[in-house]
Amino acid sequence: MTTACEFPTVQVTTAPRLVTGQFGRLLVMVFGSGLSMYLLTSVVPLYLAANGSGGIGAGLSTGAMMLAAVGTELLVPRLLARWGYQVVLGLGLILLGAPSLLLLVTASLPVVLTICVVRGAGLAIMVVGAVALVADVTPDRRRGEAFGIYGLAVGAPAVIGLPLGVYLTNLVGFGALFVLAAASSLLVLGMLAGMPKATSEEEQHVKVLGGLRGSGLMMPTFVFAAVTVAAGISVTFLPLAVAEDKHSLVATALLMQAITAPAARWLAGRYADRVGPAKLLAPALILAAAGAGSLVLIGSTAAIVVGSTLFGLGFGAAQNLTLTMMYDRVPKSRYGQVSALWNLAYDGGWGVGAIVFGAVVAGTGYSVAFGLTAAIVALAIVPAVKASVAARSSARPAQR
Structure with a gap:
């Protein structure tokens, strides 16, 4: 038997948690890889100029990296479909960071341009793969907010790295910056642990x-x-x-x-x-x-x-x-x-x-x-x- 007045049950739903362990590790990984890129964006042209390859050489260094990124971006969806996030993003971090150490031993323009091409491929993998991973590790209802936070993680390395790289050139020298750029990418490889291994079916057919x-x-x-x-x-x-x-x-x-x-x-x-x-x-x-x-x-x-x-x-x-x-x-x-x-x-x-x-x-x-x-x-x-x-x-x- 019911009472004369009954009140409907109100269900309180809480928004799903946004910054999970996976998303937090992804943001750290994005920050580290971005810092590796931006620390050297203006420094490599200075390095070439200091060794007699300024002007056209400086332009080629940035151009080689970015055009390599363009070519690789067309391939990243296939790579993700075949090997999954962990393997491909791990490869991206290595390609972006490790070649920076070779700059310690040479300023030869052909070698430096080759290094820039390899780093560009790593950058492309990180850009395309990380964005896709954001969608996979965050709840649908808060995806817009997730991309906003991701944008901050992408923008912060530019705020820090672009001016810091130029400023530190005269203080610590090129060599220390090359090591720092390599370390900032390679040290975040551990953040890949626990990430999804496979991409979604839709992403595989873009x-x-x-x-x-x-x-x-x-x-x-x-x-x-x-x-x-x-x-x-x-x-x-x-x-x-x-x-x-x-x-x-x-x-x-x-x-x-x-x-x-x-x-x-x-x-x-x-x-x-x-x-x-x-x-x-x-x-x-x-x-x-x-x-x-x-x-x-x-x-x-x-x-x-x-x-x-x-x-x-x-x-x-x-x-x-x-x-x-x-x-x-x-x-x-x-x-x-x-x-x-x-x-x-x-x-x-x-x-x-x-x-x-x-x-x-x-x-x-x-x-x-x-x-x-x-x-x-x-x-x-x-x-x-x-x-x-x-x-x-x-x-x-x-x-x-």
């Missing part, structure tokens, strides 16, 4: 370059590539363009760029959810172009610091906005393709920009070459404005 025509992915891909061209150039050639006794200035500029980029990436994502990413992309590119253009005044301390800050803001915002636009334009079945294309634009633009800039600067000087870089970013504003106009038109209520 076709990176399939069905692009009419997909709406081409415009944001190429727009983002234009910005990454300037990003690769700034971290590679800014230390070479500034007088050797002003490395602390370069470290400050790279620090400002590294700090503002993730902050702008977060803010752009927050406001894009309200107004749409297309409406914010053109302003982001204007900031990036202005920052790149400021380096034309390479003799001015203010221009270097302010320019790097503006570029960091524009670059970080463009990262989020282009990726969001690409995800908004495809069904869930093509999410893997979007991630791969975006990473290809990132690494490809970074690598091509460094190679071409190295060839151009030899004949034009740094001011003109930086001006041409800004022009490339500025050209990308045109399709971004068209996308903004189209977004506003589609959002406008129909007239009666």
Whole structure:
């Protein structure tokens, strides 16, 4: 027999735990591998320049690493399908870290470029594999938050490594930095213990370059590539363009760029959810172009610091906005393709920009070459404005 009044039972559900042991170890692994990369991103060009291979050699070092990453990124899904996360990510950490030790014994340009190619392959494995692993080790209901935390783990090494590598060059020498870069990647191999061994069925069948025509992915891909061209150039050639006794200035500029980029990436994502990413992309590119253009005044301390800050803001915002636009334009079945294309634009633009800039600067000087870089970013504003106009038109209520 029941009472006159019965109250329904209220079930309180708690959100599933996000930072599990697996996810925590993944974040440590991502941080270590990222630090290995960023410590040497600007240092290897300085190392080559100090040994008589500056200019084109410096550009080739960054370009070789990033273009190797592009080629390898197309293969990583197959590698994961065949050997699983533990083996493939372990290989990535070794390829990224161990070759740095060879720089202790040689500054030969062909050898250094080979080392950069091997490290680029390791970087590609870590970028593609780690993102896929985030989805596997975090709960579906909190995946967006998980990728936000993952973004911080990826961005922190840039904030630390880019300026620290340049700053420490004169304090501890190249050799100590090469050992530190190797150690930061190799010491996190133990974090792979307990990780899933196999990838999901969906990830095993991603076709990176399939069905692009009419997909709406081409415009944001190429727009983002234009910005990454300037990003690769700034971290590679800014230390070479500034007088050797002003490395602390370069470290400050790279620090400002590294700090503002993730902050702008977060803010752009927050406001894009309200107004749409297309409406914010053109302003982001204007900031990036202005920052790149400021380096034309390479003799001015203010221009270097302010320019790097503006570029960091524009670059970080463009990262989020282009990726969001690409995800908004495809069904869930093509999410893997979007991630791969975006990473290809990132690494490809970074690598091509460094190679071409190295060839151009030899004949034009740094001011003109930086001006041409800004022009490339500025050209990308045109399709971004068209996308903004189209977004506003589609959002406008129909007239009666």
